[in-house]
Amino acid sequence: MRILISIDDTDNLESPGTGALASQIAYDLESNCWGKSSFVTRHQLLVHPDIPYTSHNSAMCFSADIGEECLDRVITYAANFLERESAPGSDPGLCVAVLDRLQESGELIRFGQAAKQSVLTKESAYERAQQLGLHLSEHGGTGQGVIGALAGAGLRLGGNDGRLKGQLSFSAPGGIISVAALAGHDMIDEVRSLDGSAVADFDMVRLGDKVKTVLLDGRSVLLVVATAGASDGPRWQTCSRQLLKKY
Amino acid sequence: MIQHEADLGRNSWEGAARIAALCATFHPDDEDEQIADDLLSCYNCRYRRWTAVSFSCCKNMPFTN
Structure with a gap:
């Protein structure tokens, strides 16, 4: 049960x-x-x-x-x-x-x-x-x-x-990792953008200092936001603590 | 315990970091209760007590910028 x-x-x-x-x-x-x-x-x-x-x-x-x-x-x-x-x-x-x-x-x-x-x-x-x-x-x-x-x-x-208790760690050279690899983590059910725009498995994500997930639709969801700046870098980055404050 | 309420509000990230940097009693709260990106911030301190609009300091530290 x-x-x-x-x-x-x-x-x-x-x-x-x-x-x-x-x-x-x-x-x-x-x-x-x-x-x-x-x-x-x-x-x-x-x-x-x-x-x-x-x-x-x-x-x-x-x-x-x-x-x-x-x-x-x-x-x-x-x-x-x-x-x-x-x-x-x-x-x-x-x-x-x-x-x-x-x-x-x-x-x-x-x-x-x-x-x-x-x-x-x-x-x-x-x-x-x-x-x-x-x-x-x-x-x-x-x-x-x-x-x-x-x-x-x-x-x-x-x-x-x-928010889920604890923070997650990854083996990611340069702190950059694919959405597919993130979604493969035991503690992540889904990678989702904060504004609802589509996130593709092959998109790359820059990891912040502290990576935490939140509870959405009953799942452990890693929220990401679009990166600012160079167009040849990762498309996404993980949310800062301050962005996750409201969860 | 007398608690001094700060007038910083809940989103004065730079102010809370500046005060914590000068505070001798800062102690990081549990990771799950930290909300500021700067570790050294009143918002991340075990001795801050949230209020409806701001927080108070349980160590009675004066809030001066």
């Missing part, structure tokens, strides 16, 4: 970030032979004076394919992990969504989108989770992280929000 595991509000200013904890849970899920984890995505939620957050208010989520008999073990492990590893002063929340059992996926997606636009309450998160049959639990502090955890699952499910 395919599940989404989403966590939020696990850190403080000095501790490892929520992304590091999500990656560790994803790694441990595989180490324990419970299933296969996918990439972790970061989802930006609303920044507002009425919302308690450490510094950025982002949730982290990944999907995994697990054996049905492993579900309870995965949930228990993730819950214990958060209680053990979350930073003092944090308010961690955990959401586990079994996608095969999710009847109203649109409701979960709408909750995620709402968390980017408005201040939501814990009560509304628990109510929605119960309605949709999702696991939602708090593991310290005020437990306020359940809101972001549920929202992160919704945004991941929606497939059009957030």
Whole structure:
């Protein structure tokens, strides 16, 4: 069965970030032979004076394919992990969504989108989770992280929000590589231009210092922009961090 | 904790880099939370806390250009 595991509000200013904890849970899920984890995505939620957050208010989520008999073990492990590893002063929340059992996926997606636009309450998160049959639990502090955890699952499910955790590296002489070679990378599903213009497999791409993908249409997409300058150089270059900020 | 909010906004890339270059407490945030191309930028610092229109410094550094 395919599940989404989403966590939020696990850190403080000095501790490892929520992304590091999500990656560790994803790694441990595989180490324990419970299933296969996918990439972790970061989802930006609303920044507002009425919302308690450490510094950025982002949730982290990944999907995994697990054996049905492993579900309870995965949930228990993730819950214990958060209680053990979350930073003092944090308010961690955990959401586990079994996608095969999710009847109203649109409701979960709408909750995620709402968390980017408005201040939501814990009560509304628990109510929605119960309605949709999702696991939602708090593991310290005020437990306020359940809101972001549920929202992160919704945004991941929606497939059009957030950046993938981590940056990619390539073996590319001179930092130039073909679109076809990029698309062959394990972590890249598609190469797409930022403005929607067509990108051909044989086009060449100049790699920037940091190469990251974003979640679009449920896929890990590497966005590129047209290069300026010499016409005999690569047609495209990867997006800078600043261009990816809005994702 | 008192936090000084900067009037830089969220897109003053050069200003945020200039301030961070002079800051003794700059510490890079996790890679996933960095948004500025210049590593040394308040926007990439673990101690910046985003606000609706800008950010505040959790180390209480004065924002002077």
